Amino acid sequence: MAEKSEASIIEIIQKMVRDGESEEKIIQSLKTLGVAPDKAKRLLLLGQADTFALLRSEITKIVKQSIEEQRGQTERIIGEEAKKAADENRERLTKAVIADLRQYEKDVTGQSKTFEEQINETVHRVTDLSERVRVKLNELGEAVRTVQLDMDELKLKGVGSRNRYISLLLIVLGIAFAVGDIYLLFTTFGAATTSIDSIIIMVIMAMIAVTMLFVATVI
Template sequence: MAKLDVSIIEVIDKMVREGESEEKIIRTLKDLGVEPNKAKKLLLLGQADTFSLLKGEIKKIVRGEMEEEKPVLKKFIEEEAMGSADTMRQELTKAVISDLRVYEKDITGQSQTFQEQIQQNINRVNDLNERVKVKLNELGEAVRDVQVDMDEVKVKGLGSRNRIISTILWILGLVFGVMVAGNFVLVSGQPITIDSLILMTIMALLSVTMLFVATVI
């Protein structure tokens, strides 16, 4: 490139930087002996160089501002990350507490049900005791009646018949006793239901009553 072209480009670059109008730049170039077409091309070239320089300066400015704002951005990102972590931690804690409350409610409900079952069994045992007492009183009265009848029979001299009845009662009493013992052996090591306990109690009472009556005949 000739020295004159370099000088002309410098003039164009200076005038562009100074914000001169396109017409004034072309007119100046004509005064310097540059043809109109070439003047326009040189003007475009000068504007392109100026735009490239402008882009470079803008990049520098943006880069500098980003470097200045980098600590602030870093702090902002860290704060946002910590805030998100705290939020997630709180949500997780709430979820765990909610699950624990549901589990506690289920356990409490099961415990109440178990206590209700125990109370029902206690009530049934108390009822069994009352029923046993009633049966014992009834059996006691029956034994006394039988004993009175046997005394009357003895008075009437029916000794052989009494011995037969006594033997039968002994056998029946022993049979009931063996059945009760057999039931205890069968249910040993297993939970005994209230119904089974009532049945064995009645059989035991019958066995004792029959053996007692057999002794008084």
């Protein structure tokens, strides 16, 4: 009976707590019901604990229900945000790839132009070298023909011993030019760079050496 009475009192306390009554008013009401002050405080604590437990249970239930109700909408929002983020990343990546490709194309085009300019410059230099060598060969040919005419004239005049000295001198000079040309050949091509003028000088020295040796044989 005491337990039933105590349980009834706890229910009264819980109702008053839910109604928002103050602690003093609840204790005063319990005193009116004949409950001792110490017991009233203990029963108040029990009633408050049970009330808070019920409130916590109700709050948990409400939160779960709200989450279940909002789950579909939440999943839809998350899906939309994820799709939006993926689209933005895809667009940004596409722009970056296109920019890289355009830069690569620009670099390749620039390199192609530079290579083409180098080829054109090399062709021009080779053409210029060929022209200069051709001019020098023509000059050497004229000189050889002049020397041959002079030698023929000297032979007709009976100049023999002088021709031998001239022949020996030309042979010595031809050999000297040949040795000098060989020296330039090794020193020039052994260097890091070889200029067009160096090649022309070597060609001219070689032609002079050949011409002198040739003239020496016909004297």
